[in-house]
Amino acid sequence: MNPEPQDPRLLALVEGVVRIADGDLSTRIPVTGPRDEVAAVITGINLMADDLQAIYQELEERVESRTAMLRQAQIELERMALTDPLTQLANRTALNRALDHELAEAERGELPPALLVMDLNSFKGINDTLGHGAGDTVLQVTARRLVETVRDGDTVARLGGDEFAVMLPKSNAAHARGVAKRILRALGESIDIGDVRIVCGTSIGLRVAEPGHTVDELVMEADTAMYAAKAEQRSTVRVFEPALLYARRLQGLMITELREAIRTNQLVLYFQPVVELQSGRIEGAEALVRWNHPERGLLMPDQFIPLAEDTGIIIDLGYWVLKEAMRQLREWEDLPGVCEDFSMRVNISTTELQSLELIEHVREVLAETGIAASKLIIELTESMALSGSDVDKYSLTGLRRLGVRLEIDDFGTGYSSISYLRSLPVNVVKIDRSLIEGLGSDEGERVFVAAVLQLIHACGMEAVAEGIETAEQAAELTRLGCTSGQGYYFGRPVPPEEFAQLLRRG
Numbered sequence: 001m002n003p004e005p006q007d008p009r010l011l012a013l014v015e016g017v018v019r020i021a022d023g024d025l026s027t028r029i030p031v032t033g034p035r036d037e038v039a040a041v042i043t044g045i046n047l048m049a050d051d052l053q054a055i056y057q058e059l060e061e062r063v064e065s066r067t068a069m070l071r072q073a074q075i076e077l078e079r080m081a082l083t084d085p086l087t088q089l090a091n092r093t094a095l096n097r098a099l100d101h102e103l104a105e106a107e108r109g110e111l112p113p114a115l116l117v118m119d120l121n122s123f124k125g126i127n128d129t130l131g132h133g134a135g136d137t138v139l140q141v142t143a144r145r146l147v148e149t150v151r152d153g154d155t156v157a158r159l160g161g162d163e164f165a166v167m168l169p170k171s172n173a174a175h176a177r178g179v180a181k182r183i184l185r186a187l188g189e190s191i192d193i194g195d196v197r198i199v200c201g202t203s204i205g206l207r208v209a210e211p212g213h214t215v216d217e218l219v220m221e222a223d224t225a226m227y228a229a230k231a232e233q234r235s236t237v238r239v240f241e242p243a244l245l246y247a248r249r250l251q252g253l254m255i256t257e258l259r260e261a262i263r264t265n266q267l268v269l270y271f272q273p274v275v276e277l278q279s280g281r282i283e284g285a286e287a288l289v290r291w292n293h294p295e296r297g298l299l300m301p302d303q304f305i306p307l308a309e310d311t312g313i314i315i316d317l318g319y320w321v322l323k324e325a326m327r328q329l330r331e332w333e334d335l336p337g338v339c340e341d342f343s344m345r346v347n348i349s350t351t352e353l354q355s356l357e358l359i360e361h362v363r364e365v366l367a368e369t370g371i372a373a374s375k376l377i378i379e380l381t382e383s384m385a386l387s388g389s390d391v392d393k394y395s396l397t398g399l400r401r402l403g404v405r406l407e408i409d410d411f412g413t414g415y416s417s418i419s420y421l422r423s424l425p426v427n428v429v430k431i432d433r434s435l436i437e438g439l440g441s442d443e444g445e446r447v448f449v450a451a452v453l454q455l456i457h458a459c460g461m462e463a464v465a466e467g468i469e470t471a472e473q474a475a476e477l478t479r480l481g482c483t484s485g486q487g488y489y490f491g492r493p494v495p496p497e498e499f500a501q502l503l504r505r506g
């Protein structure tokens, strides 16, 4: 019995299925012969292959587009990791990479890179006075000006805060200095913020790389030169020199010494009388700190207060000043001839105002000494009172609640208006020395001070004038209705024993 002859389509069917199963989705089995079940199965398999192929293709397209998106995201992430979000400049990481590359080039015999590190001189003041929005604008304008000032191949970076850097590849001292000068000029232009025009100079440190320099060394040395430039207190460029490293180490030493000085009572308070202008009666004192340095002699506040502020030491220093001033006041209160409402003025700095400990410290010291809160006048500089941050407002309000009086020091040196001051919980305004200087000789100045005094009084605040050096200035101020004053004319800041003598003499 002959087996039934096999349908040749079955063989094609099996082969086709095997190929499809192997992944060849373009395989189609020819539909030939009678339209029977075999033909139906073949058509079914072909349809399945169609579907499979479509699904597979779609999948591939999807994978491809996802991969492209991932690649894009990765590029964006990398860009972000190397970019400062506020200014879109390179960040520190990007700068370091560029420096690394250029130092390697220099090793191969190319010209070395030069690094300029700079920091804006009055940025902190602007941020504090005009707010962070204004600060951001200043940083963005600075970034744009830097980019416009340098060449395409140079790297402009923001290192953080108000610190910027420019890397000039294949440079030399003369070229780098030229660029630095151009930057000084560009950043010396004024910036308009609302209706306030500000000028924010810059201090630049310059270092051209030398053979063997690492990135860290180069950055540190440019930075050191910048600190030296900053110390000159005007817009300027300093080129790195090894002696500067020594100065910087000294500063480091000074930080340690200052901490020690507070613990070991090397700080001393000097007191300057504040007088009632009409009568000349001493109505109070301002406590001014000095540092009796074992080797360097008596140091003035401008020689160590900025350092104390930068390093946070000011918190402990301020606490010491407060305690010591209140202890002294307690002692003097009982001297015969000292007026009933004799007050003590203590200066505090921004950092202290922003530390939430301040109110606690004041409350504690007042409680311990038993001094009436109204006899303590806390002096804040104009810019500080104006930072407008919630912490500041909280501190100021808290101090006012304790019954302490608040005074704006150095009024007339910042950007504030008296109407703004009125919105702060402030009782007294101290008119800065720079406004008093011209009194007695300059008619315009007299009219100006008269107007300032009127405004202060109209706002319900008291006025004190500082820096009175001549009898004419004192007389003029009295005529203008200013009741209190302070200055060398009445008495310089003196040690406590001398001040006590002044008090005894009345």
Ligand code: C2E
Residues within 6 Å of the ligand: 272, 287, 288, 289, 300, 301, 302, 305, 318, 321, 347, 348, 349, 379, 409, 410, 433, 466, 467, 468, 469, 486, 487, 488, 489, 493
């Ligand atoms: P300030 O609070 O405005 O103090 C007035 C400064 O002007 C004092 O300088 C004082 O000696 C000086 N002065 C007073 N009368 C006259 C005058 O008639 N003519 C001139 N040309 N100057 C006069 P000093 O003691 O060097 O203090 C400088 C600044 O240091 C102070 O300015 C204050 O802002 C800060 N300071 C002083 N002690 C402390 C402190 O304990 N804590 C804080 N945070 N800052 C302090």
Ligand code: MG
Residues within 6 Å of the ligand: 286, 347, 379, 409
């Ligand atoms: Mg003061």
Ligand code: MG
Residues within 6 Å of the ligand: 409, 410, 430, 432, 466
């Ligand atoms: Mg002052």
